[in-house]
Amino acid sequence: MASFPQWFHRLGSPKSFYQVTGRWLPWLAVTSLILLVVGTVWGLGFAPQDAKQGNSYRIIYIHVPASFLALAGYYVMAVAGAVGLIWRMKLAHMVMKSAAPIGAALTFVALFTGALWGKPTWGTYWVWDARITSMLVLFFLYLGVLALQHAYTNGDAANKASAVLALVGTVNIPIIYKSVDWWYTLHQPATIKLTGAPSMHPDMFQPLLVMIVGFYCFYALVLILATRAEILYRERRTSWVRALIIRE
Amino acid sequence: MLLSTEARGGAFAAIFRRDLRLAFRHRGELANPLFFFLMVATLVPLGVSPEARVLAGLAPGMIWVMALLASLLSAETLFVSDYRDGSLEQLLIAPQSLWQLVLAKVLAHWLVTGLPLTLFSPLLGVMLSLPAEGFLPLVLSLAMGTLTLSMIGSVGAALTVAIPRGGLLLSLIVMPLYMPVLIFGASSVQQAVDGFSAGGTLAILGALLAFSCMVTPFAAAGALRVGLHG
Numbered sequence: 516m517a518s519f520p521q522w523f524h525r526l527g528s529p530k531s532f533y534q535v536t537g538r539w540l541p542w543l544a545v546t547s548l549i550l551l552v553v554g555t556v557w558g559l560g561f562a563p564q565d566a567k568q569g570n571s572y573r574i575i576y577i578h579v580p581a582s583f584l585a586l587a588g589y590y591v592m593a594v595a596g597a598v599g600l601i602w603r604m605k606l607a608h609m610v611m612k613s614a615a616p617i618g619a620a621l622t623f624v625a626l627f628t629g630a631l632w633g634k635p636t637w638g639t640y641w642v643w644d645a646r647i648t649s650m651l652v653l654f655f656l657y658l659g660v661l662a663l664q665h666a667y668t669n670g671d672a673a674n675k676a677s678a679v680l681a682l683v684g685t686v687n688i689p690i691i692y693k694s695v696d697w698w699y700t701l702h703q704p705a706t707i708k709l710t711g712a713p714s715m716h717p718d719m720f721q722p723l724l725v726m727i728v729g730f731y732c733f734y735a736l737v738l739i740l741a742t743r744a745e746i747l748y749r750e751r752r753t754s755w756v757r758a759l760i761i762r763e
Numbered sequence: 764m765l766l767s768t769e770a771r772g773g774a775f776a777a778i779f780r781r782d783l784r785l786a787f788r789h790r791g792e793l794a795n796p797l798f799f800f801l802m803v804a805t806l807v808p809l810g811v812s813p814e815a816r817v818l819a820g821l822a823p824g825m826i827w828v829m830a831l832l833a834s835l836l837s838a839e840t841l842f843v844s845d846y847r848d849g850s851l852e853q854l855l856i857a858p859q860s861l862w863q864l865v866l867a868k869v870l871a872h873w874l875v876t877g878l879p880l881t882l883f884s885p886l887l888g889v890m891l892s893l894p895a896e897g898f899l900p901l902v903l904s905l906a907m908g909t910l911t912l913s914m915i916g917s918v919g920a921a922l923t924v925a926i927p928r929g930g931l932l933l934s935l936i937v938m939p940l941y942m943p944v945l946i947f948g949a950s951s952v953q954q955a956v957d958g959f960s961a962g963g964t965l966a967i968l969g970a971l972l973a974f975s976c977m978v979t980p981f982a983a984a985g986a987l988r989v990g991l992h993g
Contacts, residue, residue: 675989684939
């Protein structure tokens with residue numbers, strides 16, 4: 516595997532990952548804190564009111580980034596699982612295990628804020644619309660991975676089995692996206708497209724963009740923290756972790 | 764290892780025959796998913812309404828949901844007995860590709876579970892007052908759909924075979940993957956009942972089947988190795 520750059524190998528070892536990310540953590544924490552505070556104050560306090568929905572639309576500053584991350588988190592989990600299966604990399608399995616509960620929590624946040632938003636907008640908390648339903652299916656996919664991970668007593672089998680399940684589940688993700696087109700009924704059509712201009716007003720869109728970037732940084736921060744905890748737990752019998760504990 | 768074509772096909776056919784023979788020696792077990800299918804169908808009029816008009820509206824979706832649950836129940840049996848008596852280990856160390864052997868097992872399993880469900884479904888259509896136009900799409904969609912469900916179920920069954928009492932877990936991990944099949948299966952029947960052509964939705968079901976034939980034998984083979992040997 517000479518084609519892989521040096522940093523890939525170096526980051527693949529739990530010890531150096533722990534050391535490298537230790538230096539990133541303060542920067543990442545400060546960046547995500549600033550972005551989230553700026554985005555929240557801007558979005559909730561200064562962005563203009565929506566002509567139809569009034570102030571209730573402001574929940575998108577939580578709802579939309581959480582939904583983005585819920586989907587992206589599944590890919591992170593599946594890619595980590597694939598890397599772990601293909602290159603038998605210990606670290607990738609640890610990342611995967613840490614990504615599952617975070618993604619499930621974000622999916623829950625997306626569903627919950629969506630329900631809260633639905634009450635003033637549609638007059639009901641729950642509508643069986645395509646996007647809500649596919650989000651719920653995504654939540655079930657996360658729960659399946661979590662359940663499978665906890666069912667195995669053998670840690671190695673738990674890693675690999677949940678990685679296989681996550682990869683099989685990714686087949687469902689394109690269907691989740693496609694479902695927006697297929698069964699679009701009550702829900703808003705996708706407003707942010709990577710190709711073409713956003714159909715939102717820039718004054719509303721800019722704080723949303725800040726929140727999305729902030730959520731991505733926050734996700735990276737939480738994922739790294741969870742992975743570090745997992746590394747310490749799994750490598751607890753190695754000499755470097757013992758030396759670390761004695762030093763602290 | 765290089766194997767002749769006969770050695771590959773021979774193993775495929777041998778496993779296929781063996782699974783069918785085993786299934787026919789336990790005929791009672793074959794009928795169980797069908798009884799389940801029938802009994803749940805009886806629950807619908809009891810729980811909702813015996814009125815033909817109401818039942819006709821529910822029938823396409825209900826029959827599909829019940830078929831899905833019945834096939835979920837039978838998915839657990841795919842590898843369990845082979846795991847208990849150790850023959851699954853023999854399949855894993857066989858020189859033939861594991862995915863071919865898994866495919867043989869899934870096909871045999873579908874012939875004794877999914878196909879009877881499909882052939883049984885018109886009876887449930889009559890019981891739930893399904894309009895006449897719905898019967899042909901129901902049978903066609905179930906024929907393709909239950910095979911797809913068996914394929915997907917084989918991955919879940921392989922992942923949970925080594926877990927004690929893995930049946931409920933199998934349902935949890937497989938049900939989200941079943942949902943697209945249910946959506947297109949039920950809507951094909953609904954479309955026919957509403958007077959539209961079901962051809963497009965049936966074609967999508969066929970595409971799902973083709974795709975699952977390409978992917979799931981490999982996934983299930985990988986899952987078996989992972990589940991048994993870590």
